[in-house]
Amino acid sequence: MQNTPGLPEPPAEMLAYYQSLHAFITEQVAQLRSTPFEKVAGASGRIQTLLHTTSLLDMGYVPVDNERVAKNFKSIVDLLLQSSPANELALVLTKALAGGEFGKEYWQEDLQGVEDRLVGWADAAKLDADSLLQLAHWAMSPFWRLAAEQYATELHEIITNERTNCPICGKHADFAVLDDKEHGRRYLTCLSCNWQWPFKRMGCSYCGNNDHGELGYILLEDHKGYMIYHCERCKSYLKTFDQRAAVGRLDDNPLLENVKTLFLDMIAIKKGYLPIHGQVDES
Ligand SMILES: [Zn+2]
Ligand SMILES: [Zn+2]
Structure with a gap:
């Protein structure tokens, strides 16, 4: 570890x-x-x-x-x-x-x-x-x-760049990683299914909003490699680990990585963003 x-x-x-x-x-x-x-x-x-x-x-x-x-x-x-x-x-x-x-x-x-x-x-x-x-x-x-x-x-064949929910269970992503081997390509992660799918670099992974004026991210000065994407339209946030950052992983286990980055959830919630990942759309 x-x-x-x-x-x-x-x-x-x-x-x-x-x-x-x-x-x-x-x-x-x-x-x-x-x-x-x-x-x-x-x-x-x-x-x-x-x-x-x-x-x-x-x-x-x-x-x-x-x-x-x-x-x-x-x-x-x-x-x-x-x-x-x-x-x-x-x-x-x-x-x-x-x-x-x-x-x-x-x-x-x-x-x-x-x-x-x-x-x-x-x-x-x-x-x-x-x-x-x-x-x-x-x-x-x-x-x-x-x-x-x-x-x-078969799942790897799906084009998922616009896909905001897990192709297996249909829930929204628990967090994201920027892959170091693919120039920072963004992958969304579903912990329940232990699955990751490629998703566009900007764009809300909850509501699909593409308006860059309503999207942003928080970089943590003290914790390089960890960031929080957020969307002003639906107020969701997505914690993200940039694998290109020259820092040790918290864990190679996504489930534990999610727990060890709880401090990111705290920061996001304090800023008024909502913990709405891991949910299925109501419609
Ligand atoms: Zn899933
Ligand atoms: Zn959104």
């Missing part, structure tokens, strides 16, 4: 949670790889011409075992509780799980349907809906990652 000296550290319990989460998801994907994956007939050709608004999930190309998602969800709540024993969401969910909630039937609907139920549940329990959705996404993540691997060749 390479750490750049002087960067603000994330809370230890958060780091511990994401480290155990990474190990768990990696293990789940390894297990799924040993089961046969059947590609949908005709999928290969259709993926290459996938519309910007459509994802593999929408097309029904991502097989998901609901029983396993239910198990994953429980395991992930356990991981959260272990690292943060006072976490209110983890405590309430643990109780609900013990009472038989969130069983395999809960996960049967399409993603939008499941998300609507989760948001309703969080609102009723007065808990943070985004945090709950994130847990659910991690529970499904092994299946999304497996589909990304299986359809990687």
Whole structure:
């Protein structure tokens, strides 16, 4: 693990949670790889011409075992509780799980349907809906990652320069990297799917806004290589790591890199930008 000296550290319990989460998801994907994956007939050709608004999930190309998602969800709540024993969401969910909630039937609907139920549940329990959705996404993540691997060749054929959402799950990017091997070409990253896709250098990765007068970025004097793109039209921000900068990576693991750059989220939110990445468009 390479750490750049002087960067603000994330809370230890958060780091511990994401480290155990990474190990768990990696293990789940390894297990799924040993089961046969059947590609949908005709999928290969259709993926290459996938519309910007459509994802593999929408097309029904991502097989998901609901029983396993239910198990994953429980395991992930356990991981959260272990690292943060006072976490209110983890405590309430643990109780609900013990009472038989969130069983395999809960996960049967399409993603939008499941998300609507989760948001309703969080609102009723007065808990943070985004945090709950994130847990659910991690529970499904092994299946999304497996589909990304299986359809990687086809996915690489898609022209994604204008694509603001992940071609596998349809969510917005968690962060971006500027690739050092391709003269700073910008790639958007989806952590759930462990996937990156090329995206135009300027242009909002949330609303697609191309008006340069409404787009900008914040460079951090003290932390070279890290920057925050922002859009005045939708008020979104996108934290970005410039791999060309001559500084050590925080981590070669995107999931941990995202946690270790939490200080960037803090800066962006303090400046009034909204943490709206990792979401699916409402339309
Ligand atoms: Zn994704
Ligand atoms: Zn925007």
